[in-house]
Amino acid sequence: xxFAIGDYVAGALIGVATSLAARLIVWxxxxxxxxxxxxMGVGLIVHVVIGFSLxxxxxxxxxxxxxxxxxxxxxxxxxxxxxxxxxxRTLLAAGAVxxxxxxxxxxxxxxxxxxxxxxxxxTGK
Numbered sequence: 001x002x003f004a005i006g007d008y009v010a011g012a013l014i015g016v017a018t019s020l021a022a023r024l025i026v027w028x029x030x031x032x033x034x035x036x037x038x039x040m041g042v043g044l045i046v047h048v049v050i051g052f053s054l055x056x057x058x059x060x061x062x063x064x065x066x067x068x069x070x071x072x073x074x075x076x077x078x079x080x081x082x083x084x085x086x087x088x089r090t091l092l093a094a095g096a097v098x099x100x101x102x103x104x105x106x107x108x109x110x111x112x113x114x115x116x117x118x119x120x121x122x123t124g125k
Contacts, residue, residue, distance in 0.1 A: 007062045008106050010054050014067045015074055015102025016095045017050060018043045022078040023094050028085035035083035036076040043075025044068075061113075066106040074101050 022039045047067040054063045078098065081087040088094040 003058060003062070004110075006054075006058045007066070007110070008103050010050070010058055010063050011066050011070055011102035011106030012099040013054075013102070014047050014050050014070045015098035015100070015105075017046045017098070018071050018074045019078045019094045019098025019101070020091060021046055022075055023082055023087070023091065026079045026082040028083065030083040032080055032083050035079040039075035039077075039079025040072050041075070042079075043071030043073075046075070047071025066102075066109040069109065070102045070105045074098065074105070077101075 018039075021042045025038055025042060026035045047064075047070065051063045051067040051071075078087070078094070088097055
């Protein structure tokens with residue numbers, strides 16, 4: 001149970017860090033394509049740093065797969081939103097959106113993994 005909670009916390013942490021990093025780098029009125037490329041690169045760096053630091057504790061699959069989707073797609077989405085000046089008004093609100101995005105992506109990856117693997121029966125050994 002603690003590992004599952006840790007997975008969601010890791011996803012939220014990557015989402016928050018990505019959204020705040022994109023907010024700091026991208027300004028309103030920036031070209032949207034350039035902003036999305038910058039956001040994707042920032043998200044890649046953020047998820048690799050946080051994911052590799054948490055992987056020994058939580059596991060490689062549980063941190064890197066949702067983290068890569070959260071970092072790269074979230075970075076593009078957050079940067080695009082900030083370049084249009086349609087984003088959250090405060091850093092706290094931007095961080096909250098990033099946390100929710102990270103949790104949703106982590107839940108979607110867990111659901112997809114469960115659909116691929118099928119039910120797992122524990123034998124209690």
